Every structure is written in C-alpha cells, then in structure tokens.
Amino acid sequence: MQFHSYGDKKNKTILALHGMLCDWQKFRELLKPLEETYYVIYPAMTGCYDGSEKFVSFAKES
Numbered sequence: 001m002q003f004h005s006y007g008d009k010k011n012k013t014i015l016a017l018h019g020m021l022c023d024w025q026k027f028r029e030l031l032k033p034l035e036e037t038y039y040v041i042y043p044a045m046t047g048c049y050d051g052s053e054k055f056v057s058f059a060k061e062s
Contacts, residue, residue: 002044004028007035014040 004024014034018027024042034040 004042004044005039006032006042007037007039009039011037011039014038016040016042018042018045 006028014031016024016027016031018024024044028040028042031040
C-alpha cells in the first residue's frame with residue numbers, strides 16, 4: 001500500500017478510500033477541489049498502482 005497526500009496538514013483531514021473499480025488517481029480527480037480546504041490522504045491499495053504486488057485480501061492490507 002502507498003499513501004499520497006495533498007493540501008495543508010494544518011487543515012482537517014479526509015481519508016479517501018477508493019473503490020475496487022478505480023485507482024487513487026481517478027478518485028483524486030473527483031475530490032481534488034477539497035484539497036484547497038482539507039488535508040486529503042489517498043491510500044493506493046495493493047494491486048491498484050504500477051509496480052505493486054497482486055491484491056490478496058483486505059486482511060493482508062490491514
């Protein structure tokens with residue numbers, strides 16, 4: 001798993017979890033306007049970014 005964050009850390013934080021049919025970058029395009037007033041963290045689940053291992057289970061992700 002990787003973590004990508006945008007915005008000012010002094011602002012309230014949003015943890016944005018993408019669904020199984022999109023990656024964090026597609027999800028970011030949807031929430032990008034929130035980065036002006038929030039600190040947004042986008043985890044990239046294993047299997048959903050270049051160079052990652054194959055997704056096995058949510059238990060392994062946690």
